[in-house]
Amino acid sequence: MSRWLDDRFAPAWAGGWALTRVLFGFAMIDAQCRRFRGIEDALAAPGVSLAAGPARVFEKVMLSPSWAWTLWVLGLAAAVGIVAGGRATKLWVLVFAACHVILLLGLGQDVRAPERVMIWATAGVLFGPIHERGLLEARRSPAARWYLMLVFSSLYGSTGMMKLVDEPAWWAGNALTYDLVDRFHAGGALAAALSGHPVLVMLMGWATLVIELSVPLLLWFRATSPLALLLGMSLHSSIELLMRVGPLGTTAVSLYPAVLHPDVGGRLWATACARWPRGTHRFARIVDGAP
Amino acid sequence: MGPERTTPRALQPFVAAALVGLALYFVACWPFARAQLGTVTLPAWAAPLAPWTWLGRWRMFTELRPYHHDIVIDALVDGRPEPVDLAALYPNHWPDGPGYTRDDFYRDPRLVAALDTDLCARVPGPPQSLRWTHLRWPKTLGSRDQPRGGLEREVLWYAACDGTGPVPPNQPGVP
Numbered sequence: 001m002s003r004w005l006d007d008r009f010a011p012a013w014a015g016g017w018a019l020t021r022v023l024f025g026f027a028m029i030d031a032q033c034r035r036f037r038g039i040e041d042a043l044a045a046p047g048v049s050l051a052a053g054p055a056r057v058f059e060k061v062m063l064s065p066s067w068a069w070t071l072w073v074l075g076l077a078a079a080v081g082i083v084a085g086g087r088a089t090k091l092w093v094l095v096f097a098a099c100h101v102i103l104l105l106g107l108g109q110d111v112r113a114p115e116r117v118m119i120w121a122t123a124g125v126l127f128g129p130i131h132e133r134g135l136l137e138a139r140r141s142p143a144a145r146w147y148l149m150l151v152f153s154s155l156y157g158s159t160g161m162m163k164l165v166d167e168p169a170w171w172a173g174n175a176l177t178y179d180l181v182d183r184f185h186a187g188g189a190l191a192a193a194l195s196g197h198p199v200l201v202m203l204m205g206w207a208t209l210v211i212e213l214s215v216p217l218l219l220w221f222r223a224t225s226p227l228a229l230l231l232g233m234s235l236h237s238s239i240e241l242l243m244r245v246g247p248l249g250t251t252a253v254s255l256y257p258a259v260l261h262p263d264v265g266g267r268l269w270a271t272a273c274a275r276w277p278r279g280t281h282r283f284a285r286i287v288d289g290a291p
Numbered sequence: 292m293g294p295e296r297t298t299p300r301a302l303q304p305f306v307a308a309a310l311v312g313l314a315l316y317f318v319a320c321w322p323f324a325r326a327q328l329g330t331v332t333l334p335a336w337a338a339p340l341a342p343w344t345w346l347g348r349w350r351m352f353t354e355l356r357p358y359h360h361d362i363v364i365d366a367l368v369d370g371r372p373e374p375v376d377l378a379a380l381y382p383n384h385w386p387d388g389p390g391y392t393r394d395d396f397y398r399d400p401r402l403v404a405a406l407d408t409d410l411c412a413r414v415p416g417p418p419q420s421l422r423w424t425h426l427r428w429p430k431t432l433g434s435r436d437q438p439r440g441g442l443e444r445e446v447l448w449y450a451a452c453d454g455t456g457p458v459p460p461n462q463p464g465v466p
Contacts, residue, residue, distance in 0.1 A: 002300075005307065011297045108390065113351050120346070134294075141297040143306050150310065154317035158324060158349040166330040169355035178357045181430045181437060184388040185352075189435060196433020245351075 011139035013266030014129055016257035018085075018288040021130040023254035024121065025083030028096055031118065031247035032075050036068075036103055063106040071106075075099030082130075085289055089131040097122050114246035120151045121251050128258060133289035136269060139262075148259050153216035155252070156232070160212025170209060173202025180242060191242040204238075211235045225261035232256065320347030328354055358427040359437060362392045364410065366418035367449075375414055375421075397423070397447070403457065404450075411452035423447040423457075 063071075078099065081092035100118075104111055128144035129135060169175040180186050180195040194201055211231045218228035233256065236249035257265070273280045284290035298306050323344040325331045333341070365372035377391060390396050397403055407421055414421075425445045431437050448457035 001304075005300075005303045008307070009297045009303050011295045110390070110393075113349065116346055116349075137294060139295040139297075143298050143310070146310055147313065150313050150317065154320070154347060155349050158317070158321055158347075159351050159353060161321070162324060162328060162350065162353045166325060166328055167354050174357070175352070175355045177432060178355065178430050179352050181432060181434070182356070183359055183437060187435060187437070192433065192435040 009141060009143065012142045012145070012262035013269075014132075014138045014140035014262070015136035015269050015288070016260050016262065016265045017128050017130055017132075017140070017144075018135040019257035020125065020128070020255055021085055021089060022083050022287050023257065024125055024130075024251070025079050025081075027247060027250040027254040028079040028082060028100075028118075029076060030250050031114075032072065032079060032096075032100065034247060035100075035109065036072050036107070058106045058108070061106075063102075068103065068107065071099045071103050075103070085130070085133070085287075087131050090126055093122060093126055093130075112246075114248035114251070117155065117248050117251050120155075121255055124148045124151065124255060124258075136284050136288045136290065142262065145258055145262070148255050149219050152219060152232075152252070152255075152259065156212045157216035160209060160216075163209055164213065170205050171202075173198055173205045176205040176208065177201045182243075185245060186243040188242065194242070208235065219259065222261045222263055225259075225264055229256045229260055317347050320344040324348040324350050357430055359430055359439075360392060361426040362389075362397060363424050363426060365422045365424070366410070366414045366416055367420045367422060368416035368418050370419075372422060373414075373416070373418070375410060380410070380413065397425075400457075407450040407452070407457075408454070411450075418452055420452055421450045423450065 075096050078092045078096035082089055082096065103109070104115065124144060124147055127147055129138075129140045132138065132140075163170040163175070167175055177195050177198060180191040180201070186192075194204075211234070215228045215232055218224035218231070233253055236253050239245060240249050269280070281290075322331060322333065323337075323341055324347075326333045326341070327348060327350055362377070364375045364377060366375050367373075378389060381389065381391065391406060403423075410421055411418060423446070425447050426439075426442060427445075428439045428442045431440075446460040448459050450457045
């Protein structure tokens with residue numbers, strides 16, 4: 001058992017975490033700006049406490065515009081701190097999470113799938129070595145990566161299986177067709193135009209099913225890890241282009257460098273260093289704080 | 292910090308167990324996600340566990356949704372319905388649209404009662420009651436314009452402004 005655990009917990013190339021830290025920070029900046037464009041607008045509704053959901057405390061303690069803006073700026077500063085990295089990175093993650101949560105609940109904002117992804121992602125980056133410098137040349141525990149892989153397997157696998165088993169309209173293309181003209185989550189020019197082409201949308205629906213069902217399997221093998229992440233990026237890019245689903249896609253993709261199999265990532269980095277030594281050195285200084 | 296480090300040996304069994312536990316949690320959440328979709332029925336003993344599965348339920352654009360939905364409220368003043376501009380009174384919008392249009396909202400008696408109390412106080416009249424109507428109309432494919440053709444109306448209930456609680460339509464004395 002001890003030998004088995006030693007093998008499982010053997011240190012692995014940790015360079016992916018350096019890039020994930022930067023991307024995660026930018027994803028959180030995007031989430032903060034996307035979500036809270038108008039603090040006064042949200043607070044202008046006297047009945048905003050109606051939408052506070054289970055956070056009953058915000059029915060008694062209402063955020064003033066000044067406090068809301070203070071939290072917004074503090075959260076943004078914390079997200080910038082995540083991008084910058086260093087020993088205080090995890091503290092910045094906690095500060096960002098606290099500000100974002102208070103704003104979401106205090107302003108009576110919706111909490112759904114994008115927020116669930118952010119919760120799991122925040123736990124993942126706290127679990128990982130994002131506060132360290134020099135990760136591109138370091139090897140660390142693979143445990144945090146496994147955690148993220150479990151989260152992604154659940155995220156893609158669960159929703160894909162439900163489409164497969166419980167909604168035959170996905171095979172016919174109808175489900176996606178109607179989603180493309182949703183009043184709030186889609187309805188843009190390209191999405192609306194596509195909804196009028198049932199065969200094309202049916203193929204897009206099939207592609208969605210194939211990606212969501214295959215990524216949870218492909219993710220776990222070294223040879224197919226890059227393919228899994230490329231498929232995931234194509235799915236999230238398409239969703240970002242056609243629909244409005246908040247920061248779910250950017251948050252998920254920001255974690256991909258940490259999820260990529262470390263042997264693949266380490267080899268890619270070594271190849272890049274050999275081919276572009278000055279560029280990679282500059283990259284390492286900016287992203288990873290390397291000397 | 293050295294170049295190579297991993298989880299301390301003493302913690303490795305616990306971390307491994309926690310990861311296995313996480314995997315089992317996600318597996319356990321799946322039937323709850325299907326139950327939320329309405330395709331399976333959970334046994335009675337499992338119903339209290341549903342809130343604990345919130346983090347692991349991934350229902351995202353899964354079901355067929357061929358209709359748009361909306362909620363309108365009319366204030367009944369001296370028996371005459373006066374439309375209430377909910378968007379002007381409650382401009383706080385969720386990514387899904389106005390919060391009050393979500394079934395999570397208008398199926399929560401506590402939130403509905405709070406909205407009723409607030410509206411009864413704010414709407415000029417004053418109104419004797421509020422009429423909640425659910426609208427739905429089919430989505431128009433291939434077009435950014437989504438006209439409200441084929442509009443279906445369903446009166447959900449009447450909420451008296453004297454605080455006696457909502458009354459379903461088709462009850463005696465209800466307009």
